[in-house]
Amino acid sequence: MSQPSALSATGLNRRSFMTGTASAAAAVPLLGSPVKAEAAHGSGAELRQPVVTSLRINKQSYELSIDPRTSLLDVLRDHAGLTGTKKGCDHGQCGACTVLVDGKRVLSCLSFAVMNGGKEVTTIEGLASSDGALHPMQQAFIDHDAFQCGYCTPGQIMSAIGCVNEGHAQSEGDIREYMSGNICRCAAYPNIVAAIMQARDETKGA
Amino acid sequence: MRPFVYEQPTEISTAAAMASRFTRRDDQPTRANAQFIAGGTNLADYMKLGVAQPDRLLDLNRLADPGLRQIRVTDDGIRFGALVRMGEAADHPDVKRRYPVIADSLKLAASGQIRNMASLAGNILQRTRCEYFRETSWACNKRVPGSGCAAMEGFNRQHAVLGASDACIATYHGDFAQALMALDAIVHAEGARGARNIPFAKLHRQPGDTPHIETDLAADEIITAIEVPAIPWARRSLYLKIRDRESYAFALASAAVALDLDGDGVREARIALGGLATVPWRAGKAEEVLQGKPLDEHSATIAADAAFADAVPRQHNAFKTELGKRTLVRALLETRDMKV
Numbered sequence: 001m002s003q004p005s006a007l008s009a010t011g012l013n014r015r016s017f018m019t020g021t022a023s024a025a026a027a028v029p030l031l032g033s034p035v036k037a038e039a040a041h042g043s044g045a046e047l048r049q050p051v052v053t054s055l056r057i058n059k060q061s062y063e064l065s066i067d068p069r070t071s072l073l074d075v076l077r078d079h080a081g082l083t084g085t086k087k088g089c090d091h092g093q094c095g096a097c098t099v100l101v102d103g104k105r106v107l108s109c110l111s112f113a114v115m116n117g118g119k120e121v122t123t124i125e126g127l128a129s130s131d132g133a134l135h136p137m138q139q140a141f142i143d144h145d146a147f148q149c150g151y152c153t154p155g156q157i158m159s160a161i162g163c164v165n166e167g168h169a170q171s172e173g174d175i176r177e178y179m180s181g182n183i184c185r186c187a188a189y190p191n192i193v194a195a196i197m198q199a200r201d202e203t204k205g206a
Numbered sequence: 207m208r209p210f211v212y213e214q215p216t217e218i219s220t221a222a223a224m225a226s227r228f229t230r231r232d233d234q235p236t237r238a239n240a241q242f243i244a245g246g247t248n249l250a251d252y253m254k255l256g257v258a259q260p261d262r263l264l265d266l267n268r269l270a271d272p273g274l275r276q277i278r279v280t281d282d283g284i285r286f287g288a289l290v291r292m293g294e295a296a297d298h299p300d301v302k303r304r305y306p307v308i309a310d311s312l313k314l315a316a317s318g319q320i321r322n323m324a325s326l327a328g329n330i331l332q333r334t335r336c337e338y339f340r341e342t343s344w345a346c347n348k349r350v351p352g353s354g355c356a357a358m359e360g361f362n363r364q365h366a367v368l369g370a371s372d373a374c375i376a377t378y379h380g381d382f383a384q385a386l387m388a389l390d391a392i393v394h395a396e397g398a399r400g401a402r403n404i405p406f407a408k409l410h411r412q413p414g415d416t417p418h419i420e421t422d423l424a425a426d427e428i429i430t431a432i433e434v435p436a437i438p439w440a441r442r443s444l445y446l447k448i449r450d451r452e453s454y455a456f457a458l459a460s461a462a463v464a465l466d467l468d469g470d471g472v473r474e475a476r477i478a479l480g481g482l483a484t485v486p487w488r489a490g491k492a493e494e495v496l497q498g499k500p501l502d503e504h505s506a507t508i509a510a511d512a513a514f515a516d517a518v519p520r521q522h523n524a525f526k527t528e529l530g531k532r533t534l535v536r537a538l539l540e541t542r543d544m545k546v
Contacts, residue, residue, distance in 0.1 A: 047209040047261060068212035068263070071250070091251050095319060104322045110250045111323065114212050115243070115265055163318060166293070180453035181317020 053117040057082065058126030064113070072116055073097045073108035076123055084124035084154045088183075095182035098155040098162070099123050105162025107181075124154035127161075136202045137161050140195040148186035156182050160196045169200045208259050214268040218396050218428055221264050225426035226398035228262050234418060236333065238425035242266050244289055244325035247316075248332045256342045257333075257349060266325075266428065274430060277301070283436040288327035288429045292316065292382070295326060305434065306544075307385045307443035307462050314447045315381040317454045327429035330383045330393075330409070331421065335456060336365065336376035347373045348417040363522035364458070367530070368483035370518060374417030376484060377456075378410065383486035384462035385445060387478035391434045397427035406432075410485040439466040439474075441546045446537040447480070448529060457481030459530040461537035465501070470542070472496045477538075479513065482530045489513040492534065506538040507531070 050065045057080055064079055073090070076082045076099070088096030090109045097109040100122040127135035137157050140146070147153045159182045163169050168178035175193050184192065215221035221242065228240035235241065241260035243249050244267060252258040266274075266289065274287040279300045286295060295301055296312035316324065338344040338356040345354035357365055357375050365375040383406075391406040404422055411419050423429075443464035449455040460480035466473040475496040477489040492513035499505050510531035517527045 046211050049211070051212055068210060069207045091254065092247055092320060095317065098319055105319050106323050107247070107319045110247050110320075112212070112243075112246065112250060112263075115246065115267065159319060162322070166297075166318070168318065177453050178318045181319050 051114050053114045055113070055116055055121060056119065057121045058123060059120075066113055068112060068114050070113045071109050072099070072101075072111040072113045072121070075113040076108060076121070082123050082125050085158075086151055086154055088152065088155070093183070094152070094155075095159055096152050096155040098158040098182065100158060100162060103162075103165065105159050122158075124157060127157070135161070137164075137195070137199040140199040140202070141192070143198065144191045144195040145188075146191040146195040147184070147188050152182060152184045152186075156184065156192055160192070160199065164196065164200045164203065169196055172197070207253050207256070208261060210253075210260055211262045212265065213262065214265045216268050216270050218269055218271060218430060221266060221269065222396060222398045222426045222428055224262075224264055225428075229425040231424075233425045234420070235423050235425045235427070236420060237418065240264055240425070242428060244328045245291070245320075245323040246328075247320050247324045248328065252333065252340075255340055257340060271430075279304075281436060282433075284434045286326050286432045286434075288431055289325050291322055292324045292326060292329055293318070293321035296321065303441065305385070305389065305437075305440050305443065307388060307440065307445050307464055308382070308434070310445035311381040311385040311447075311462060314445060314453075326382065326432060330380060330386065330432070331423075331429070332380050333420065334376035335379050337361065339376055348376060348413070348420075351416070351418045358520070361522060362520045364456070364481075365520060365523050366482060366484045367517040367519050367523055367526045368479070368487055368514070369412045370484055371413045371415065371417070373415055374413035374484065375520065376413070376417070377481060378483060378485050378487075379456040379481065380486065381445065381447060381457065381460060381480055383410075384460060384478040384480040385443075386432065386434065387486040387488050388443070388462040388464055388476040389434050389437060389440060390476075391432055393429055394431040394433065395423060395427045395429050397424055399426075401430075406486070407488060413484050437464065440464045442467065442541055442544050443476075444537065444541050444544065446533055446540065448533050459526060459533040461534045463534075463537045463541045465538075465541050467501070467542065470500045470502070472499055472501050475501075475509075475538075477509075477513070477534065479530060479534065482517075482526055489534070491515065496538075501538060501542050503535065503539065506535040509538065510534040 051068050052065050055062045076085045086096040088094035092107050092110040098105050099108045101119050137160050163178045169175050175196050225240045229238040240262040243263050274289040276287045277298050278285045292312050296309050302309040339346050344356040347355050366377045386406045393404045445462050447457045447460040457480045462478040464476040475493045477492050479487045492509040495509040495512045514527050
């Protein structure tokens with residue numbers, strides 16, 4: 001038992017892992033949700049009640065009547081029509097959904113929208129000034145070609161702005177550490193780091 | 207995700223009373239109908255996966271008590287309000303200076319975004335990321351008591367070698383908890399039946415036959431603060447975390463170490479291990495080995511052997527015993543060599 005199998009480095013290849021998933025699911029049919037005390041349950045009508053919440057998104061007020069299960073990410077994309085914020089993993093592992101809430105970078109996929117009532121949300125759409133001039137971080141990403149497919153880019157840019165504001169962009173090593181919550185499948189990392197250093201220097205004291 | 211009712215209590219006592227009203231007395235906090243949410247980084251994820259199924263969420267972020275959001279430094283030590291975010295505590299100058307092991311453990315955990323969201327109390331209560339716990343189609347005694355454990359014969363590379371049982375080998379993945387364990391922190395909790403203090407070492411429960419019982423807390427109890435005693439020599443402390451990738455990953459092995467030295471001799475050593483055990487893990491035997499001895503590679507190795515004397519490896523995680531020992535030896539020597 002304590003010896004690693006010779007099958008592969010992990011002792012379990014992908015095929016046997018998948019097979020294992022299927023057979024275990026078939027063999028254990030009693031994995032449903034536990035029965036709960038009916039009296040303590042929220043009633044059906046109570047559970048279906050939408051919640052009215054006020055959000056400030058990119059300096060505009062939104063009054064929303066939403067199912068409390070709705071993530072901030074889904075509110076931004078599906079209710080406010082701001083599709084710049086991207087859904088990657090939807091589980092807090094990739095950083096594509098990063099936005100600023102009250103100036104701090106957070107993951108909108110792991111935040112229930114109702115928990116953000118009265119807060120100021122900034123998305124990628126809220127960065128450029130009204131005359132169309134890009135935010136220095138957006139311009140820096142263009143200048144350094146800091147993307148390929150672009151899917152992670154809005155999250156990278158929002159996270160980078162948060163990172164600089166936090167004072168965690170002092171060195172290249174710092175940036176790599178403090179930006180590690182943003183995954184780039186195209187591996188544009190060296191260019192992203194260069195872009196952040198440029199924008200950091202341009203926004204110093206701004 | 208199952209539907210839930212959302213509530214925003216503004217007083218701790220109200221929040222506890224609400225939880226008490228909607229849960230049965232013997233409900234585990236993780237299985238109760240009404241559950242508390244603060245940062246939500248762990249709970250929202252597990253609600254999406256169907257692992258957590260509360261039908262009432264009590265949002266603690268509107269609680270009025272300002273102490274919940276403060277870090278207070280006094281002669282007695284440092285007191286972290288439960289709603290302080292991980293990032294705030296990691297960047298706090300007094301935390302960095304007086305307790306480097308705490309600042310390191312927070313900085314090396316999660317990502318910048320998650321550290322801005324996650325509360326300190328939520329962080330210490332985070333649940334395991336065992337793949338078989340996360341995915342509801344697998345047998346898991348922690349998720350569904352009595353259903354079995356798919357990890358035993360499954361892909362258990364990241365699982366625990368210390369503190370496991372025949373029912374559960376899921377790792378406790380937190381980092382901050384290891385620092386609190388080493389520094390003998392106290393957890394303040396308030397419930398419908400009053401307030402109490404819990405020594406940090408008593409907060410988490412080893413799985414034994416009841417892996418679904420994860421902590422000492424009742425379903426209506428809210429952590430209000432975490433207190434770390436004044437330990438002047440804790441300036442000589444650090445957190446060493448070994449991972450599959452350099453950042454944003456759980457520990458394969460980690461060590462929280464604080465040393466009170468007299469020259470190279472050890473007056474007192476504090477050691478906790480992460481990524482290796484089912485709960486935050488104090489390595490008391492290793493501490494005893496070092497007490498009164500000069501700290502060098504030889505004594506550190508003997509201490510590390512003592513720390514893992516009871517390790518039980520499985521098919522894929524046998525490497526963790528050796529990795530854990532080497533992590534501890536390196537952490538001890540690096541702590542000894544710190545300039546304080």
